[in-house]
Amino acid sequence: MDALTDIINAIVLLLNFIIVPGLTYGSQLALGALGVTLVFGILRFANFAHGDTMAFGTMVTILVTWWLQSQGINLGPLPTALLALPVGILFTIALLVFTDKLVYQYYRHHKAPPVTMMIASIGVMFMINGIVRFIIGPNDQRFLDGERYIIRARDFKAMTGLSEGLTIKVSQGLTIFVAILLVIALFWFLQKTRTGKAMRAYSDNEDLALLSGVNPDRVVLVTWILAATLATIAGTLYGLDKSFKPFTYFQLLLPMFAAAIVGGIGNPIGAIVGGYVIAFSEVVVTYAYRKVFIYLLPASLETEGLKQLLSTDYKFAVSFIILVLVLLVRPTGILKGKLL
Amino acid sequence: MSYFIGELMTGGYGGADILRDCTIDVEQGEIAVIVGPNGAGKSTAMRAMLGMLELKQGSVRFRGKDITQLSPQDRIAEGIAFVPQTNNVFINMTVFENLEMGAFLRDDDISETLAQIFELFPILEQKQDQLAGELSGGQRQQVAVGRALMSQPSVLMLDEPTAGVSPIVMDELFDRILEIRQSGVAILMVEQNARQALSIADKGFVLVIGENRHTDTGQALLEDPEVRRSFLGG
Numbered sequence: 001m002d003a004l005t006d007i008i009n010a011i012v013l014l015l016n017f018i019i020v021p022g023l024t025y026g027s028q029l030a031l032g033a034l035g036v037t038l039v040f041g042i043l044r045f046a047n048f049a050h051g052d053t054m055a056f057g058t059m060v061t062i063l064v065t066w067w068l069q070s071q072g073i074n075l076g077p078l079p080t081a082l083l084a085l086p087v088g089i090l091f092t093i094a095l096l097v098f099t100d101k102l103v104y105q106y107y108r109h110h111k112a113p114p115v116t117m118m119i120a121s122i123g124v125m126f127m128i129n130g131i132v133r134f135i136i137g138p139n140d141q142r143f144l145d146g147e148r149y150i151i152r153a154r155d156f157k158a159m160t161g162l163s164e165g166l167t168i169k170v171s172q173g174l175t176i177f178v179a180i181l182l183v184i185a186l187f188w189f190l191q192k193t194r195t196g197k198a199m200r201a202y203s204d205n206e207d208l209a210l211l212s213g214v215n216p217d218r219v220v221l222v223t224w225i226l227a228a229t230l231a232t233i234a235g236t237l238y239g240l241d242k243s244f245k246p247f248t249y250f251q252l253l254l255p256m257f258a259a260a261i262v263g264g265i266g267n268p269i270g271a272i273v274g275g276y277v278i279a280f281s282e283v284v285v286t287y288a289y290r291k292v293f294i295y296l297l298p299a300s301l302e303t304e305g306l307k308q309l310l311s312t313d314y315k316f317a318v319s320f321i322i323l324v325l326v327l328l329v330r331p332t333g334i335l336k337g338k339l340l
Numbered sequence: 341m342s343y344f345i346g347e348l349m350t351g352g353y354g355g356a357d358i359l360r361d362c363t364i365d366v367e368q369g370e371i372a373v374i375v376g377p378n379g380a381g382k383s384t385a386m387r388a389m390l391g392m393l394e395l396k397q398g399s400v401r402f403r404g405k406d407i408t409q410l411s412p413q414d415r416i417a418e419g420i421a422f423v424p425q426t427n428n429v430f431i432n433m434t435v436f437e438n439l440e441m442g443a444f445l446r447d448d449d450i451s452e453t454l455a456q457i458f459e460l461f462p463i464l465e466q467k468q469d470q471l472a473g474e475l476s477g478g479q480r481q482q483v484a485v486g487r488a489l490m491s492q493p494s495v496l497m498l499d500e501p502t503a504g505v506s507p508i509v510m511d512e513l514f515d516r517i518l519e520i521r522q523s524g525v526a527i528l529m530v531e532q533n534a535r536q537a538l539s540i541a542d543k544g545f546v547l548v549i550g551e552n553r554h555t556d557t558g559q560a561l562l563e564d565p566e567v568r569r570s571f572l573g574g
Contacts, residue, residue: 194444197433201441204430211424212487213416213445 005162010295012164016153022276022283024172024241027179030275031234032252033259034186034268035227041203041266041338042223043104045117049125050231051253055246056095056128057232058239059136061088062143069145077147079170079240088236092228099124100224108220125250132246141244144171171241178237183272186226190268195222203266251316255282258319262326264337273334282318285309341404343367343526344420344495346389349398357396358384359550366495366526366543371517373558375534375571376547382530383425383499385547389528390422390497391415402495417445421493425500425530428484431473435464438472438483442490450490457486460516478509482516489520496520498529514540535572538562546571 032054039047047053064084074080103124107117150173153165190196195218201209202219210216235249242248255278263274288306310318326333345365352358358381366372374382387393389400391412399408407415416422421442430438439457443450458465461482467475472483481501488496501517502510510533518540521527531537538544541558546567554567561567 197437197441198444200433200437201430201444204432205427207424208428208430208487209441210413211416211422212441213413213491214441215413 006295009162009164010292012156012162012166013292013295016164016166017287018280018283020166020168020172022280024175025283026276026279027175028234028238028241028275029252029255029259029279030272031179031182031230031237032256033263033271033275034183035230035234036256036260037263037265037268037271037337038223038230039227040260041268042199042219043108043117045114045121046257047227048118048121048253049099049128050227050256051250052125052128052132052246053092053096053228054231054235054238054252055132055244055249057088057092057228058235058244058249059088059132059246060091061085061232061236062136062141062239062244064088065143075146077170079144079146079174081143081236081240082174085233085236089229089232092232093225095128096224096228097221099127100220129246129250136246138246141239143244144240146170169241171237175237175241178233182230182233186230186268195219199223254316255279255319258323261337262322262333264333264335266338267333267335270333270335270337277334278319278322281322282315285318286312286315342401344389344402344528346385346400347398349385349388349395349400351388351393351395351397352384353393357550359388359395359398361398362388362547362550362552363398363555364389364528364545366528368494368526369521369524370542371521371527371529371540371558372543372545373534373537373541374528374530374545374547375537376545376553377571379549380547381550382547384550385545386422386497386499386528386530390420416491419491419494420497421488421491421495422497423484423488423499423501425503429472429475429480429487431471433472434469435472435475435483436468438487439464439468439490442487445491453490453492457489460489460519461486478505478512481505481509481513485513485516485520489525493525495526495528498527500530500532502531502533510536535562 032050036047036050061081061084064087065081068074068080068083073083075082103120104117107120147170150168150170151166153167156166157163190200198209198214199219199222201212202214202216259274259278260271261274262277263270263272286308288308290305290307293307342365347363348361349359350357350361362381362385364372364374364385374385376382384393388395391410395408399406401407402418402420407418430441433441439454443453463479464482464486467479472480475483485498485501502513505513514536517527529537538558538561544556544558544561545552546554546561554561554564556564
């Protein structure tokens with residue numbers, strides 16, 4: 001009986017510190033990577049501005065959230081940010097469509113190579129980065145309100161009688177739920193609608209899509225709309241779950257690109273798979289397993305130390321290592337994407 | 341007046357002129373074939389008629405209307421379909437989706453056209469849920485032609501439809517092209533297999549360095565001793 005309880009305790013521990021955070025972070029990365037992969041598949045360049053686009057969308061959402069809060073409007077147990085999200089999305093769409101007209105359209109019409117577009121996107125990245133810091137500042141911002149927890153550790157312990165608690169935050173549940181909804185909606189759009197099929201055709205074979213009568217301007221417009229929507233939602237969910245800091249969003253670029261490339265860039269399913277692969281790798285190698293071992297191993301085998309493979313400071317290295325390995329072993333990614 | 345004509349076309353891709361006063365035309369329910377040695381500008385002539393290169397001189401007219409200034413997309417909307425020589429299917433889409441994309445500009449019911457194409461190419465019906473990239477070369481060519489036909493074009497342009505397929509598949513494809521002609525479509529095609537192409541052609545154009553060298557019915561060109569000696573290998 002004691003042995004069984006120990007095993008259950010160990011499972012709850014893993015659930016609490018690996019599965020739930022991994023699923024949450026993975027969903028956030030997957031949404032981000034989907035935006036990266038859509039832009040890569042259709043506009044054919046690696047968009048380095050995606051992380052800062054997320055920051056911009058989140059910033060607008062935060063500002064509207066604060067305004068709503070000051071007006072006494074809220075969503076009860078759910079974060080007010082959900083109400084502000086559509087405004088954030090609209091502003092981000094406007095920003096991306098504006099940058100396309102101002103920057104990318106020129107290069108597209110001149111059939112510039114992808115590297116030129118990518119470098120242009122680095123310029124756009126710095127611009128958006130500056131705008132965000134100018135408006136909201138470089139500091140940490142919190143904008144989560146409403147209920148904090150779906151399950152509290154204390155309640156879980158009381159309910160089950162276990163010594164380990166399970167905590168699920170509202171922001172975590174919300175992230176996973178919204179990510180699932182959004183992915184279903186996106187795939188329905190790409191597979192079933194006329195515009196979605198036109199986008200897939202354009203990504204598959206641009207010349208033949210044009211020969212079939214696909215309007216390239218429309219495909220490009222819809223791509224930016226989707227990228228803006230995904231970026232704003234991913235950014236807001238990440239901000240609710242952790243906190244909003246412009247620099248953190250810039251840093252997210254690496255795991256998002258790693259996720260898109262590892263999964264197979266240009267392939268939307270790959271972006272999702274890649275998001276979870278990267279997220280779980282980061283969480284798994286940076287978790288300290290000491291307590292799990294205490295539960296599972298006989299007392300005589302207990303040792304000192306945290307049993308942590310890597311310090312959390314190195315979590316970005318994990319993305320890099322997986323990225324390099326995948327590019328060496330299988331350059332098209334886990335699921336087949338375009339060759340970079 | 342011809343149904344679809346590129347008249348006295350001169351131009352190239354920016355450098356030297358590839359076409360020089362070249363004239364190609366085709367009538368409804370007719371197969372016109374462009375043949376000639378490598379580098380004669382066969383594909384270029386066809387691309388010029390689709391609007392994929394800018395002409396310095398000459399004009400392209402369709403149903404009596406001057407379409408020289410129209411973009412390729414606008415010409416497609418007018419009812420001209422084009423099957424490129426390579427990369428002519430969406431490899432990551434199913435056969436069915438490929439055909440659907442062919443009908444992208446239509447907003448009426450496509451089921452009848454679909455049934456016609458499945459009748460013409462029965463293999464496509466069997467493989468409709470398979471990705472086009474997984475098909476053999478000959479089957480891909482059928483998807484490519486099927487995609488073009490889905491728009492119910494008045495003119496079908498084929499750039500070397502038999503390139504890289506086996507002789508059996510080639511005969512099969514030529515048979516299908518003859519069937520398509522029955523429906524009244526004007527077919528313009530560039531072919532490497534000159535002898536066989538001319539044998540099904542109502543009209544043949546022999547191009548040499550971007551100029552018309554011989555123009556006649558397919559049969560007459562096949563029997564012309566000079567054409568035989570220079571272009572058909574005796």
